Amino acid sequence: MYNLERYHKLKSMVSALRRVELGFFPSELYYLENLSEKYEVNLYLKRDDLSGFSTFGGNKIRKLEFLFGDIFNQGAEHIFTFGATQSNHALQTALACRRYNLNPILYLVDVIGEGLAEPKANILLDQILDADIKLIEMREDEDEFEAMGRAEELALKQAEEISERESDYYLIPPGGASPIGTVGFINAYLELKKEEFLQNLNFKNIFLAVGTGGTLAGLSAANSYLEDEINVQGMNVTFKDDHYPAEMAELASKALKSAGIEFEVKADEINTDNNYVGDGYEIPSTEANKALKLFAKHEGIFLDPVYTAKAAAGMLDYLKQGRIEKGSDLLFWHTGGTNALFAEKKILGDLV
Numbered sequence: 020m021y022n023l024e025r026y027h028k029l030k031s032m033v034s035a036l037r038r039v040e041l042g043f044f045p046s047e048l049y050y051l052e053n054l055s056e057k058y059e060v061n062l063y064l065k066r067d068d069l070s071g072f073s074t075f076g077g078n079k080i081r082k083l084e085f086l087f088g089d090i091f092n093q094g095a096e097h098i099f100t101f102g103a104t105q106s107n108h109a110l111q112t113a114l115a116c117r118r119y120n121l122n123p124i125l126y127l128v129d130v131i132g133e134g135l136a137e138p139k140a141n142i143l144l145d146q147i148l149d150a151d152i153k154l155i156e157m158r159e160d161e162d163e164f165e166a167m168g169r170a171e172e173l174a175l176k177q178a179e180e181i182s183e184r185e186s187d188y189y190l191i192p193p194g195g196a197s198p199i200g201t202v203g204f205i206n207a208y209l210e211l212k213k214e215e216f217l218q219n220l221n222f223k224n225i226f227l228a229v230g231t232g233g234t235l236a237g238l239s240a241a242n243s244y245l246e247d248e249i250n251v252q253g254m255n256v257t258f259k260d261d262h263y264p265a266e267m268a269e270l271a272s273k274a275l276k277s278a279g280i281e282f283e284v285k286a287d288e289i290n291t292d293n294n295y296v297g298d299g300y301e302i303p304s305t306e307a308n309k310a311l312k313l314f315a316k317h318e319g320i321f322l323d324p325v326y327t328a329k330a331a332a333g334m335l336d337y338l339k340q341g342r343i344e345k346g347s348d349l350l351f352w353h354t355g356g357t358n359a360l361f362a363e364k365k366i367l368g369d370l371v
């Protein structure tokens with residue numbers, strides 16, 4: 020059981036924040052009959068891959084609902100954000116901007132080094148949306164985080180050139196992982212608790228892919244504040260160092276604070292795992308591609324090679340190792356990203 024009094028408090032505090040209704044929520048809680056039988060658990064998907072509102076949604080829509088509430092409070096018109104060239108977050112930000120007649124400016128780091136010659140998947144859609152795209156090529160002595168840092172400096176410079184008034188522009192961090200964006204996943208956790216109750220379920224574990232960490236921080240914040248017993252297990256898709264749980268605990272606490280709740284999430288309440296990253300971000304792994312094909316073949320469900328397939332490979336390995344109780348209710352948060360199936364071959368690897 021969890022703390023019901025805190026549930027109602029958190030729900031009313033989050034509901035009081037300004038938010039735009041971008042997605043189709045609650046997202047479906049979807050039972051996977053064949054994989055449940057195969058692994059002797061009750062496996063459900065939380066279908067944020069179908070979040071709407073456009074054809075290609077995903078987990079960033081939940082964060083953008085609260086970020087755009089904040090943008091409207093501020094009155095900004097020029098919206099900057101950051102990611103890799105195939106960033107799902109950048110695409111979803113551009114979609115939301117078009118929906119609300121704002122100007123999307125995307126700083127995209129070319130992690131895979133394919134440029135813009137033959138745009139595919141998200142970078143193609145960004146162009147159809149006529150987003151202002153700034154391509155950041157990686158320097159030889161730089162990793163993707165350093166390149167992203169450089170992109171943020173360049174964006175701030177451009178923002179200051181566009182307008183002298185700070186309120187005219189808004190910089191959304193990579194993945195939308197600001198405290199206010201993270202509230203989207205506090206809200207998502209509350210949504211899940213309601214579905215769980217109505218459908219008489221009792222989840223023991225939630226698995227999800229971790230990129231910037233806003234999704235994990237939001238779910239963990241609500242989980243910790245509600246004193247809930249569910250284990251929220253993040254699976255990293257980029258290598259994280261030992262400071263990472265503390266950083267995510269801080270983000271989780273700040274997200275609660277932006278909803279008006281003073282509560283400290285502790286680093287040991289943040290669970291992540293580096294074992295299923297493979298060789299790095301946007302580098303395909305054999306295990307992930309196997310998991311992707313398994314979901315397709317047994318359920319007719321698509322995952323993506325960059326995020327969800329790596330997380331699913333981790334979850335399947337936990338199942339094989341007996342780290343998940345047989346017969347228990349198990350949730351995999353499907354964060355979307357399947358447009359990557361139409362991305363560059365470098366991202367797909369040995370998939371076909």
Ligand SMILES: *Cc1c(COP(=O)(O)O)cnc(C)c1O
Binds near residue numbers: 229233355357
């Ligand atoms: C961004 C993204 C994630 C990771 O979410 P974070 O909040 O950045 O950790 C997972 N899956 C998909 C498909 C994504 O696009």
